[in-house]
Amino acid sequence: MRIDVLTIFPDLVDGFAGASLLGRARRAGLLDVRVHDLRAGTDDPHRSVDDAPFGGGAGMVLRAEPLARVVEAVEPPRPLLLLGPGGRRLDQPLARELAAGEGFSLLCGRYEDVDHRVRTQVVDGELSIGDYVLAGGEVAAMVVLEAVGRLVPGVMGNEASAEEESFADGLLEYPQYTRPASWRGHEVPEVLRSGDHARIARWRRAQALHRTRALRPDLLAARGGLSPEEEDLLADVAPVDQPPAAGAGPAPGFPPAADDG
Template identity: 45%
Template structure:
């Protein structure tokens, strides 16, 4: 996978992209990236990328010309058709399902805006996906792009040390992840559940499923709204309801 990042502040990405899993992914040639500072594509003498909104109002709006030219420059140098992602509070809420979808792509382009917003023609003509990481507003799209990139890149083949790690993550199967324990078996009087020490993998799997469903039921019941429950899952939920 290759990722192009349209940003006015490429230095913001350095720590994230050159540390931990993201660095490992590059070392294993799972993905590559490049920064595209769209200020370099401006045609006005002051290199401005923003202007006052028509109709008045507070703040400044990103002008279309430098963003259009930057994206077209990227497209002119590749044979595939990239997914162009606009980081935007108005976008589709980001999810594990979306991360899995994007991880199947060969080429992603992230547009990270600043100021009050984007000229609407950027949204209408260039963008294939609008993504929001939550119902709040950030200074710019860079932090959101980092979140999405990290979530996507870790799903690429060969990036995680254990290939089972990603499928067992929270939300990957529609449920929150089960509790985890490690050594010591007894820490300050709090003991690891006996089933995890039993070596009985069938019972361990059932315990994890039970705990995963219970945690979801207690913390994120909205995730169960459209889930087709098995007979066993429905039985467990009925037990919790009747307590």
């Protein structure tokens, strides 16, 4: 699979794509990630890619011409997606959809915005990673590279890993444990040490349902709620302790941070 990223910070994106799982996949020839410098499309001594907005206002705007020149020169694989707030939200189904294709490209915005004619004349659409503001599209591009690249066949090595992760079936993943079996008075559930694979699979399914209901009930609602079989499973298998939600304070058993004042 070929994925092109167009950015004014090519070293930032290329460094990320060259590390860890993505880096190994690139070296193995499973992923062809190409990063292009948008400043290569400029023709002035300062290599300026931005200018003040017509009509006034704060910030600068990425110009259409340098971006279009780079796109025309490198002919990146389509679709070419602008990372921005107006696009389809990245989720696991969309990551799978992109991973199933032959390739795609990402255009990283910067400053206040891109010239609107880039949206209408250069790219094929927008892609969003969430409803919050970043300084530019580079971090978003890294998120997309990681989410999609790991799903390309052969990249993860163990294909079963992707099938059992969070969101694979519209649920959060079941809790995971490793050695030691006893840590600070907290024990690994006995079922995971039983060697009974059918019992373990049933327990994991129940815990995924418990965890999703406790932390992300919206995911259950999106899949139509719980089936009668799932309700029976939850009634039969007790949940393990769940972590506190973000902002809810320190985890049980750990003291709060020291007061700087």
